[in-house]
Amino acid sequence: xxxxxxxxxxAALMLGAATFAQAAGTISGAGATFPAPVYxxxxxAYKAQTGTSLNYQAIGSGGGIKQINASTVDFGATDKPxxxxxxxxxxxxxxxxxxxxxxxxxxxxxxxxxxxxxNGPVLADIYRGVIKKWNDPLIAKFNPGVAxxxxxxxxxxxxxxxxxxxVFTTYLSMKAAHWASEVGANDAVSWPxxxxxxxxxxxxxxxxxxxxxxxxVEYAYAKQNAMTYALMQNxxxxxxxxxxxxxxxxxxxxxxxxxxxxxxxxLDQPGADAWPIxxxxxxxxxxKQTDAAKxxxxxxxxxxxxxxxxxxxxxxDYVPLPASVKxxxxxxxxxxxxxxxxxxxx
Amino acid sequence: xxxxxxxxAGQQSPGASGRRxxxxxxxxxxxxxGLCFSAATALLIAxxxxxxxLVLGAWPAMRTFGFGFLFSTTWNPVTDxxxxxxxxxxxLVTAAVALLISxxxxxxxxxxxxxLCPARLRRxxxxxxxxxxxxxxxxxxxxxxxxxxxxxxxxxxLPLMAAAAPGSLLEKLTTGIPNGSGILSASIILAIxxxxxxxxxxRELLLTVPAAVRESAYGLGATTAEVVMSVTLPYVRTxxxxxxxxxxxxxxxxxxxxxxxxxxxxxxxxxxxxxxxTIASTIANEFAEATTPMxxxxxxxxGLVLFVMSFAVLGLARLMLRRQGGAA
Amino acid sequence: MxxxxxxxxxxxxVNVVFEVFCWIVTAVALVALAAILWSLLSQGxxxxxxDIFTKSTPAPGSPGGLANAITGSIxxxxxxxxxxxxxxxxxxxxxxxxxxxxxxxxxxxFLNDVLLSAPSILVGLFVYEVLVAPFHSFSxxxxxxxxxxxxxxxxxxxxxxxxLLQSATLREAGVAxxxxxxxxIRTVLWRSARSGLLTGALLAFARISGETAPxxxxxxxxxxxxxDLRHPTANLPVVIFNYALSAYDDWRRLAWAGALLxxxxxxxxxxxxxxxxxxxxxS
Numbered sequence: 001x002x003x004x005x006x007x008x009x010x011a012a013l014m015l016g017a018a019t020f021a022q023a024a025g026t027i028s029g030a031g032a033t034f035p036a037p038v039y040x041x042x043x044x045a046y047k048a049q050t051g052t053s054l055n056y057q058a059i060g061s062g063g064g065i066k067q068i069n070a071s072t073v074d075f076g077a078t079d080k081p082x083x084x085x086x087x088x089x090x091x092x093x094x095x096x097x098x099x100x101x102x103x104x105x106x107x108x109x110x111x112x113x114x115x116x117x118x119n120g121p122v123l124a125d126i127y128r129g130v131i132k133k134w135n136d137p138l139i140a141k142f143n144p145g146v147a148x149x150x151x152x153x154x155x156x157x158x159x160x161x162x163x164x165x166x167v168f169t170t171y172l173s174m175k176a177a178h179w180a181s182e183v184g185a186n187d188a189v190s191w192p193x194x195x196x197x198x199x200x201x202x203x204x205x206x207x208x209x210x211x212x213x214x215x216x217v218e219y220a221y222a223k224q225n226a227m228t229y230a231l232m233q234n235x236x237x238x239x240x241x242x243x244x245x246x247x248x249x250x251x252x253x254x255x256x257x258x259x260x261x262x263x264x265x266x267l268d269q270p271g272a273d274a275w276p277i278x279x280x281x282x283x284x285x286x287x288k289q290t291d292a293a294k295x296x297x298x299x300x301x302x303x304x305x306x307x308x309x310x311x312x313x314x315x316x317d318y319v320p321l322p323a324s325v326k327x328x329x330x331x332x333x334x335x336x337x338x339x340x341x342x343x344x345x346x
Numbered sequence: 347x348x349x350x351x352x353x354x355a356g357q358q359s360p361g362a363s364g365r366r367x368x369x370x371x372x373x374x375x376x377x378x379x380g381l382c383f384s385a386a387t388a389l390l391i392a393x394x395x396x397x398x399x400l401v402l403g404a405w406p407a408m409r410t411f412g413f414g415f416l417f418s419t420t421w422n423p424v425t426d427x428x429x430x431x432x433x434x435x436x437x438l439v440t441a442a443v444a445l446l447i448s449x450x451x452x453x454x455x456x457x458x459x460x461x462l463c464p465a466r467l468r469r470x471x472x473x474x475x476x477x478x479x480x481x482x483x484x485x486x487x488x489x490x491x492x493x494x495x496x497x498x499x500x501x502x503x504l505p506l507m508a509a510a511a512p513g514s515l516l517e518k519l520t521t522g523i524p525n526g527s528g529i530l531s532a533s534i535i536l537a538i539x540x541x542x543x544x545x546x547x548x549r550e551l552l553l554t555v556p557a558a559v560r561e562s563a564y565g566l567g568a569t570t571a572e573v574v575m576s577v578t579l580p581y582v583r584t585x586x587x588x589x590x591x592x593x594x595x596x597x598x599x600x601x602x603x604x605x606x607x608x609x610x611x612x613x614x615x616x617x618x619x620x621x622x623x624t625i626a627s628t629i630a631n632e633f634a635e636a637t638t639p640m641x642x643x644x645x646x647x648x649g650l651v652l653f654v655m656s657f658a659v660l661g662l663a664r665l666m667l668r669r670q671g672g673a674a
Numbered sequence: 675m676x677x678x679x680x681x682x683x684x685x686x687x688v689n690v691v692f693e694v695f696c697w698i699v700t701a702v703a704l705v706a707l708a709a710i711l712w713s714l715l716s717q718g719x720x721x722x723x724x725d726i727f728t729k730s731t732p733a734p735g736s737p738g739g740l741a742n743a744i745t746g747s748i749x750x751x752x753x754x755x756x757x758x759x760x761x762x763x764x765x766x767x768x769x770x771x772x773x774x775x776x777x778x779x780x781x782x783x784f785l786n787d788v789l790l791s792a793p794s795i796l797v798g799l800f801v802y803e804v805l806v807a808p809f810h811s812f813s814x815x816x817x818x819x820x821x822x823x824x825x826x827x828x829x830x831x832x833x834x835x836x837x838l839l840q841s842a843t844l845r846e847a848g849v850a851x852x853x854x855x856x857x858x859i860r861t862v863l864w865r866s867a868r869s870g871l872l873t874g875a876l877l878a879f880a881r882i883s884g885e886t887a888p889x890x891x892x893x894x895x896x897x898x899x900x901x902d903l904r905h906p907t908a909n910l911p912v913v914i915f916n917y918a919l920s921a922y923d924d925w926r927r928l929a930w931a932g933a934l935l936x937x938x939x940x941x942x943x944x945x946x947x948x949x950x951x952x953x954x955x956x957s
Contacts, residue, residue: 054897057894062636188632189423195610196610199920224922379768386764386765389827403799478703571692572688634890660791664787
């Protein structure tokens with residue numbers, strides 16, 4: 001029996017050692033669920049073409065920031081951009097990948113997608129729990145002719161730390177003073193009311209299951225699940241539909257070149273077609289890479305995505321960055337150096 | 347029993363003269379005993395390491411919030427102020443309600459299997475109940491969210507909310523989101539989860555009652571109910587309490603079955619259908635993305651609280667079961 | 675009716691109520707089991723096909739399977755079991771044969787029980803602090819260690835119980851023949867307790883194969899197929915956790931199929947363990 005035990009132990013050691021064999025080209029990333037659908041599509045295509053696997057775990061922007069700080073992943077993904085000071089403290093470089101929109105979605109019997117109109121202050125009051133029913137006069141006021149049901153409003157928010165939440169709550173803070181003072185803006189806040197869903201998925205799932213529910217998700221989730229979204233009133237006072245064209249309109253005036261560290265929020269942008277809750281999503285990598293080859297693989301992946309990924313992104317209603325911004329980003333990559341101090345990617 | 351071989355009859359003991367070779371395998375025997383001892387001590391080290399790492403990780407939060415942490419309901423990642431009252435209450439309430447629901451059922455099943463069940467059905471039903479114990483908790487979570495919640499909402503929540511007169515106690519108890527999630531739903535799923543475990547343990551306890559004791563009671567003309575209530579139960583009382591505490595310990599620490607369906611909000615649950623959170627669900631949801639040291643510390647502080655609770659409950663349980671006579 | 679007749683009638687009535695209650699709650703328990711199994715089967719069987727075993731987890735909207743998650747789970751569970759069997763058997767042997775009656779032995783036994791019932795998420799936290807954060811990498815290896823920590827107490831407990839059941843005559847006969855105690859343990863006791871030890875191992879395996887919480891912060895997950903345990907490794911429980919909460923139908927179908935696979939494995943292993951235990955009782 002001892003022999004058997006010993007043999008088993010030895011086998012385990014060997015199994016362990018064998019599995020410690022070099023795995024060809026794998027990069028790991030973690031973070032935002034906002035861009036997860038497009039990153040997954042890009043990873044599949046990239047692996048088919050080059051054989052390198054990208055393992056991306058959508059654990060929320062907060063998770064992405066934490067794990068890249070702990071260096072347990074090769075890159076972090078976040079929709080909550082880090083300010084240049086925080087980047088410097090963490091030794092991180094940041095760059096955007098795509099632009100998308102956060103969309104309020106609801107589950108209202110009899111109401112179709114794009115039928116309901118919504119604006120910032122009313123949304124804030126719904127999420128504060130002040131407006132409790134769908135047929136409240138405050139909502140009916142700018143929805144004449146829409147048969148609002150007499151249902152209680154079930155607020156759904158994120159239970160995990162989320163850049164989508166950061167974008168959404170920043171927008172609410174901009175539009176409603178009460179929200180700014182009572183709750184504030186962050187990737188995780190103390191929600192006055194509502195259910196917490198895990199990830200953009202979880203919020204979408206809860207909203208789909210609950211009549212009378214309202215939630216906020218990245219647009220790809222609303223589209224892929226055929227959810228009922230609302231039109232939002234933008235800075236111009238017009239009610240716009242969420243789609244790639246209007247996200248691009250919001251991003252059209254973005255001054256990337258003058259944003260240090262690419263820190264830029266695209267909320268409530270001017271423009272007749274601009275969708276008010278538009279946001280870019282970002283990648284975080286260490287400026288000093290401990291493994292130059294790994295650093296090169298990460299940047300090579302994103303370079304490939306900039307060159308070849310626009311079609312896949314557009315299919316999911318993300319807005320690819322303009323070519324000029326992509327060039328700016330590539331220039332910024334000279335900051336990312338290996339242990340020898342030389343840039344890892346040319 | 348010592349590890350030295352007994353000297354063969356008539357021979358001198360090994361130490362006396364150098365002639366007799368050391369007993370075969372004595373050295374190996376010492377090594378073996380040492381290995382066994384190290385393995386046992388490894389358990390001690392593992393648990394000690396667990397406790398130490400929890401305390402170390404929780405230290406930033408412990409230093410800042412102190413014991414007030416246990417009573418504050420603020421959980422605000424924006425201002426980095428945390429208080430555990432919401433998750434602690436959620437944990438205690440769900441575990442207590444789960445126990446309340448599952449104890450009578452587990453008791454009933456145990457009594458059924460020992461007193462009432464036809465002999466042929468005893469094995470299959472007993473096996474079926476134990477099989478329930480083997481279903482992974484994530485299955486309970488999924489079943490709870492996708493199957494139980496819609497039914498609960500339709501047949502329990504909505505009717506109760508409709509029937510509650512405005513201003514009545516019932517209305518206060520039933521405010522909330524009628525989508526099947528919430529404190530009560532989580533408690534029910536938890537009850538189903540700990541049921542087979544408690545039923546199996548209680549049944550084994552009941553089997554330790556000597557047949558003579560039960561038969562003499564029956565012989566005196568007692569009905570089944572009277573035998574159970576007046577003879578069997580008092581006999582296993584201490585052990586039964588121990589089994590209950592074991593079930594409580596499991597309910598306190600359960601993560602997956604609860605996270606899906608409890609609604610994940612950190613405040614004090616104010617009604618049966620309100621969403622809440624437990625310590626385990628809070629850690630599961632937030633740990634991977636807690637960025638500030640205070641947030642991480644607060645979560646580990648939560649874990650430490652859970653550990654202390656489970657430790658206390660388990661300690662009591664083992665004490666009870668040992669006093670009963672090792673029926674566990 | 676005389677007083678005693680009334681009393682008898684009342685006692686009989688109470689008895690009937692009691693018996694009916696027991697029948698009903700047993701039926702309730704069985705119905706709950708049937709309901710859960712029914713959901714598992716109806717939702718999970720629909721998702722079971724050959725792709726599950728041949729393709730890796732997909733991006734939303736693409737077809738795929740659970741091959742990487744199944745492989746990852748098997749690898750981590752097997753590695754965990756090997757570690758747990760070695761340590762648990764030795765620890766249980768120590769408790770049964772060497773130091774179990776001392777004060778230190780009581781402490782070890784108590785701590786073993788605590789670890790047995792410790793919330794698995796705390797074990798995950800501990801392994802994260804010790805094996806993930808310092809090494810800056812999630813790994814299947816860390817996941818295996820977390821699972822092993824959950825399996826060891828089960829095996830220790832069953833080993834000790836089973837060894838204590840072995841008759842004293844076996845030990846005494848061996849020692850009387852001049853063998854050392856360790857030799858007797860290794861060649862006689864372990865052999866005669868063989869099926870009990872196997873039962874313990876099977877029960878431990880059943881327990882850890884369904885555990886999700888400890889893997890959340892240790893092995894994380896992996897979209898792709900890998901045999902390298904140094905990196906995040908796909909595993910069934912975490913995949914189910916992520917997919918079940920999503921809004922995509924094909925992901926939810928995969929989640930149910932995965933749940934069916936896990937539950938089926940656990941049930942099969944538990945049944946085998948019981949059969950082995952019966953043989954032990956008979957021999």
